[in-house]
Amino acid sequence: MKSITSSSPLDLKSMTRIAPPPGLGLTHHRVVVVVPRRLFIQCVNANSNSTYGGHVGRARHEWQSACAILASKVVSQQQDTEKSGGGADGLSAVNGHPTLGLVPVKESSSYPAPLPKPLSITDLSPAPMHGSPLRVAYQGVPGAYSEAAAGKAYPNCEAIPCDQFEVAFQAVELWIADRAVLPVENSLGGSIHRNYDLLLRHRLHIVGEVQLPVHHCLLALPGVRKDYLTRVISHPQALSQCEHTLTKMGLNVAREAVDDTAGAAEYIAMNNLRDTAAIASARAAELYGMQILADGIQDDSGNVTRFVMLAREPIIPRTDRPFKTSIVFAHDKGTSVLFKVLSAFAFRNISLTKIESRPHRNRPIRLVDDANVGTAKHFEYMFYVDFEASLAEARAQNALAEVQEFTSFLRVLGSYPMDMTPWTPSSRHD
Ligand SMILES: O=C(O)C(=O)C[C@]1(C(=O)O)C=C[C@@H](O)C=C1
Structure with missing residues (x-):
């Protein structure tokens, strides 16, 4: 995985939309080229032992020209697609995306026609258009x-740091x-x-999951003792x-929350704080020039x-490997609605792996007239449920059809392959 660092991570203010050049835009998507206003990208080799200042900086104009290249690639991809008969005929689209490799054999000019490559699971999650x-x-x-x-989910990706979850969305x-x-x-x-909460507020789709064993270290500046x-x-x-x-180690000192673990290490290094330690990964210790005071300090x-x-x-959901589906719903008045919803899964032998409730932001409470004695308040919730079935399975579709009958709102957040990585206890992230 290549890592992109910026002098500061991507933040909300730095994201500016730039209108696409005339003619730029794919059949199925509105393509928008975005230039971050304050994104000075630095490239870091994930294997290097570089610390502060060891990175190569890239100025804004370079970023803008990178965007221009990206835009031109999109245009040429679109032209290729049009030339190969793609676009309106529907043959060339999977899940709304032009599939550049799928040239109908009869229309190919070269002979013998190249055999179409079978679609694989990765083809079903649309690839980036920029190559x-x-x-x-x-x-x-x-x-x-x-x-x-991010590196486990997408091994050769370019990881882009963002200062808030909202910014990543x-x-x-x-x-x-x-x-x-x-x-x-x-x-x-x-x-x-x-x-x-953000999954509900934004329109992105869950296309996969990764489970990461988390191995924490206690980090301090070199020479600092516990x-x-x-x-x-x-x-x-x-x-x-x-x-x-921490308590067992006798560290009964103030504990303060910051935005992320590695950010804590970075903050200590930047401010030369000799009385403060961070809980973070071994990789953070290496990146920010910290020593590891204690290794493997997670409670389990x-x-x-x-x-x-x-x-x-x-x-596109499949049935040839274990899938999970995530939904969110809200219900109107009625008795035992939650019970009825959950039994739609139980009757079909569908296991639930997670249920979470969050306040219903649009309607946080319902006032109930309690026989003129007073007004009782019911809290209203959004329920998030993960279940072990693919949306391609009839039993999952039937369960959801039944759930819909009892709910005032239902949204499928995604149906995606389960992370089946065999269990290994956490080891250091370095
Ligand atoms: O702070 C980090 O390093 C994160 O990636 C965030 C986060 C989290 O939000 O739970 C991720 C994994 C660990 O559970 C601790 C923190």
């Missing part, structure tokens, strides 16, 4: 676990990135609620995953974070 490595947005700075998750929506990889739950710390420390800083999830171990060796892979288009 360069997949650009994958994640929240945090280089060395964050989310960067490692927008980076994909605005075509700055092709995918986003974002955490949704951790085996010790629980759900990352913010991303559940007894110098007056505080430990990290991402709130990392702090909660190491809570008991089976510490795993589950990330979802997001794209602008859904993938």
